[in-house]
Amino acid sequence: MEAGGWAAAYARLCREGGAEPQQSVVQQLRARAGAGLDLAARSLSRDTCGALGRLLRDAAPFPALALADCMLGDDGAKLLLHGLCSNTTVKSLDLKGNNLQAVGAEALGKLLQQNKSIQSLVLEWNSLGVWEEGFSLFCQGLSANRSLQRLDLRNNQINHEGAGELAAALKGNSSLQELDLRWNNVGLLGGRALLNCLHSNRTLRRLELAGNNVPSDILKAVEQAMDHNQDRQSILAENQSRTHVLSKEVLSLKEEKAKQFLNLMDTIDRQREEITRSSRQSSARVGQLQEALAERHSIVNSLKAKLQMAEAALALSEQKVHDLGELLSTAKQEQATMAERQAKDLQQQKQEAADREMKLLRDLSAANEKNLLLRNQVDELERRGKAQQDQLFQLKQDLTTTVADLRLRAVQAEERLDMEKRRFKQGLDDVESLRQKEVDHMTQHMEASERSMQERMQRLEAVRIGLEETGAESGQSCSACGTRPGGGGVNQSPEPGQAGGATAAGAPGGEATADDAVTRGGPGPLLAAEAGSRGGAGQGQPAEPAGGESSAAGGGAAAGPEQQGAGEGGRGEQGTRGAAGAGWAPAGRADSSGRAAGENCSPGAADESAVQQPPRGPAGQGGGDGRSPGEATDQGSRDLPDEGGGGTARQLPSERHSGLRAGVPAGHPQPQEVTRPRHLSLRRCYRTG
Incomplete structure (x- = not known):
């Protein structure tokens, strides 16, 4: 669908819902077809969120969706996220500063359970941690997700209980690589829970805990675990790349061997034909050789006579050799x-x-x-x-x-x-x-x-x-x-x-x-x-x-x-x-x-x-x-x-x-x-x- 088609579809969906389409959204749909859709800092109404949710339900050509500071609220976020559950093209979703609460957290958990394409999710400056039940559902969805790689939860008022729920979710998650929890209220207990979950989680390579009142020793332990996971991931990635290369080489070798086998069969067939042809030629050749052999027998008889004469000459030569041997022994002495x-x-x-x-x-x-x-x-x-x-x-x-x-x-x-x-x-x-x-x-x-x-x-x-x-x-x-x-x-x-x-x-x-x-x-x-x-x-x-x-x-x-x-x-x-x-x-x-x-x-x-x-x-x-003695001299x-x-x-x-x-x-x-x-x-x- 062209850029104008996506804008027209959005307008049509708005009119079906009884609302007027927002011009800023229309302009972005026309300008950003095939690229990311950036609607940050634009106030979106509930009807617009519903229309966008229905628009994004299909394979919309938007790999990145930026909805930061759009004042969605729980209702608008629920409608929008409901449409994204079946989307397969959006890779990055930014919901920063939208005041998401319990309903929004529940919708996010459902999104993480159903969506298989989102790899980056930004939820900064929301209030997900205040609602324990909603955050628990969000953590369950995170545990079941297998595609999300980056999650930003800064400034979400997450306490130590929420950190425990998040740690339990990380134990079951095998795809998340970066988690940002800065400027929350995780505390000592939450830090320990997150540290304990890292023993079973092998994929998380980056965990940010600054501004959470977490002791420095726990931070150092978390950093060491992250380094260990990064090393493991790098080794795993290297092994996967090597495995991929080796599999390619094996396939190429198999193809080459198959080609060689076919060539060998063709060569064998050609050799059989040549053997049959050569056998016929050899039989004819044998007859010719027999005739030649008879001629050779007569020649051999003449050669025997010559051999006798040669033996007599050889006896004389041996006598001379004996004499020469005696002379040689004397010379040796x-x-x-x-x-x-x-x-x-x-x-x-x-x-x-x-x-x-x-x-x-x-x-x-x-x-x-x-x-x-x-x-x-x-x-x-x-x-x-x-x-x-x-x-x-x-x-x-x-x-x-x-x-x-x-x-x-x-x-x-x-x-x-x-x-x-x-x-x-x-x-x-x-x-x-x-x-x-x-x-x-x-x-x-x-x-x-x-x-x-x-x-x-x-x-x-x-x-x-x-x-x-x-x-x-x-x-x-x-x-x-x-x-x-x-x-x-x-x-x-x-x-x-x-x-x-x-x-x-x-x-x-x-x-x-x-x-x-x-x-x-x-x-x-x-x-x-x-x-x-x-x-x-x-x-x-x-x-x-x-x-x-x-x-x-x-x-x-x-x-x-x-x-x-x-x-x-x-x-x-x-x-x-x-x-x-x-x-x-x-x-x-x-x-x-x-x-x-x-x-x-x-x-x-x-x-x-x-x-x-x-x-x-x-x-x-x-x-x-x-x-x-008394004399005086004149002056x-x-x-x-x-x-x-x-x-x-x-x-x-x-x-x-x-x-x-x-x-x-x-x-x-x-x-x-x-x-x-x-x-x-x-x-x-x-x-x-």
């Missing part, structure tokens, strides 16, 4: 003898080869041991080489680090050297400025000293005249004491091994009758109060003439504001004897090397005279460097080593430029006034700076 000899030789060769092999094996083992030893040595050498390479690499790294450090230090040293150079240059500039200031100061001081020295020379000239008058008295006093008067004009300087220090002691109560007295080389009169003994302390006794016989390098004692110091002539810088010099010196100062204070540095030059100093209190003893002077030798007393600049011309007897040349060169003074100032 010789061959055996040769074989034994060769066997012995071979055995001896094998023994020698074994000995050589043993020797070679021993040599090989020794060579292997030596090779192993050499390998060990090579490994050890390789390890050492590797260690040395590591050390060399480490040394290279250390060398690189050291070179970098040295370069850094060199750079730092260059920086410090530059800094020191700048500082040294700055120091040189400061020293130069200081030296210039000192030179200016010394120049002024020397000029003042020269003026004062001229004045003193004039005064000392007057004193010299007085000293000449007292010279005779001094000579007499020296004769009376048994001392040799100093002669000659040249004072002896102490020898290198001779003690150069002198002790000058001043008498506590002595007084000088004149200011000072200085002798230069000749016998000069000394004041009575002057202490000029040989290295001893002056006690106011008459002094010996200041000759070169004195053991002390220089000594004297004086009392009063100024003290006279007499010194022997010393050596100059070049080692020549200089003229005796005398000068004013502070109390208790004497040169430790035997030179007079203020000795000139140039060869043969006269020593400079000391400047008159203010009184210094009691006379002190001079030892070592010739200074008394402008510097203690520097003398040019002529070490250990001489240092004098102030005013002292070095205050030489006197007094104390020279008549007939002797007057000593020249010697002034220290300016560059030496500047050099000393520079050293002190």
